[in-house]
Amino acid sequence: MKILITGCAGFIGFHLVQKLLSKKNYKVFGIDNLNTYYDVKLKNDRLKILKQNKNFYFEKIDISKLNKLKQNFLNNKYDYVINLAAQAGVRYSITNPDTYFENNISGFYNILEVSKKFKIKHLIFASTSSVYGDQSKWPLKENYNTDKPLSFYAATKKINEVMAYSYSNIYKLPCTGLRFFTVYGPYGRPDMALFKFVKNINSAKRINLFNSGNHYRDFTYVDDIVESIIRLINKPSKEKIPYDVFNIGGSKPHHLKKTFLRYIEKILGKKAMIINLPMQMGDIFKTHADTKKLQNKINYKPKTNLENGINNFIIWYKKYFKK
Numbered sequence: 001m002k003i004l005i006t007g008c009a010g011f012i013g014f015h016l017v018q019k020l021l022s023k024k025n026y027k028v029f030g031i032d033n034l035n036t037y038y039d040v041k042l043k044n045d046r047l048k049i050l051k052q053n054k055n056f057y058f059e060k061i062d063i064s065k066l067n068k069l070k071q072n073f074l075n076n077k078y079d080y081v082i083n084l085a086a087q088a089g090v091r092y093s094i095t096n097p098d099t100y101f102e103n104n105i106s107g108f109y110n111i112l113e114v115s116k117k118f119k120i121k122h123l124i125f126a127s128t129s130s131v132y133g134d135q136s137k138w139p140l141k142e143n144y145n146t147d148k149p150l151s152f153y154a155a156t157k158k159i160n161e162v163m164a165y166s167y168s169n170i171y172k173l174p175c176t177g178l179r180f181f182t183v184y185g186p187y188g189r190p191d192m193a194l195f196k197f198v199k200n201i202n203s204a205k206r207i208n209l210f211n212s213g214n215h216y217r218d219f220t221y222v223d224d225i226v227e228s229i230i231r232l233i234n235k236p237s238k239e240k241i242p243y244d245v246f247n248i249g250g251s252k253p254h255h256l257k258k259t260f261l262r263y264i265e266k267i268l269g270k271k272a273m274i275i276n277l278p279m280q281m282g283d284i285f286k287t288h289a290d291t292k293k294l295q296n297k298i299n300y301k302p303k304t305n306l307e308n309g310i311n312n313f314i315i316w317y318k319k320y321f322k323k
């Protein structure tokens with residue numbers, strides 16, 4: 001079985017490719033445009049590890065460029081596609097909506113087009129918990145209203161879900177959208193809170209705490225995301241419209257300041273120096289995934305305990321940066 005992972009040099013893509021390569025039944029292909037949203041060295045270092053496996057095939061391709069993408073699909077005749085390539089991040093979308101439009105909307109349209117043209121058996125794509133916007137009832141279920149995204153990032157992911165649904169309906173392209181809830185782990189993203197907090201606390205610098213840390217996040221360890229994706233690959237929807245959407249989350253909301261930050265301080269053995277800031281535009285007060293639908297489908301739900309997961313991140317961070 002041939003499988004393509006887009007965004008394979010990214011945080012989640014890297015872990016997914018590694019795990020797929022350990023399974024003997026997949027020939028794994030990856031594409032990424034290696035953009036400079038964050039340190040490209042980290043992306044290249046992830047790629048270097050992946051390329052050590054001779055069963056991994058990489059090509060530098062931008063999904064917003066249809067012709068090159070089409071040629072790649074024509075050459076490789078994939079069975080499955082997992083689209084993780086996107087401009088991620090809620091905050092960056094406030095100042096740079098154009099790059100979200102290009103990568104997440106035009107780019108995703110291209111992925112749909114080539115998946116349709118080359119009769120992909122199952123297109124799985126990354127959505128986000130941000131599509132839920134402001135809700136007053138938790139845990140968040142897949143059938144809750146997602147018509148009011150609070151950021152343009154969330155809007156582009158909601159648009160992906162709607163575009164995919166129409167391709168499932170009209171062209172019978174089997175599509176599954178995955179709403180990831182704050183993913184963390186080794187080789188994690190430098191623009192995310194865990195990375196920034198560990199970096200600054202470890203080097204005795206102050207940290208910015210939005211909403212004074214009084215919000216809640218449902219954190220999901222990257223291995224749990226990867227395991228869930230792999231179990232979903234050969235389980236596309238069998239409905240007349242072969243479309244589905246799932247939450248993938250730890251299903252335990254943690255208070256940013258009282259739990260998440262305390263664990264980091266405890267593991268590092270250092271106290272944070274905090275700059276309290278107001279809630280950021282586009283941010284959500286609380287995320288908490290209901291994962292019953294996922295569990296019914298794949299008989300699995302995320303299980304990594306937050307303190308252990310943070311510990312794994314910190315072990316990696318210290319080794320990688322020799323701190």
Ligand SMILES: NC(=O)c1ccc[n+]([C@@H]2O[C@H](COP(=O)([O-])OP(=O)(O)OC[C@H]3O[C@@H](n4cnc5c(N)ncnc54)[C@H](O)[C@@H]3O)[C@@H](O)[C@H]2O)c1
Nearest residue numbers: 007009010011012032033035062063085086126180182183
């Ligand atoms: N990490 C999280 O907490 C989280 C939460 C919800 C959703 N997601 C989604 O999951 C996916 C993966 O996220 P991640 O955390 O690994 O982010 P990431 O930024 O580390 O990975 C994305 C990768 O895609 C690549 N890319 C971006 N635009 C591209 C394009 N036009 N063509 C080819 N490659 C392109 C980037 O270079 C990067 O390597 C994204 O779609 C993101 O929106 C992530």
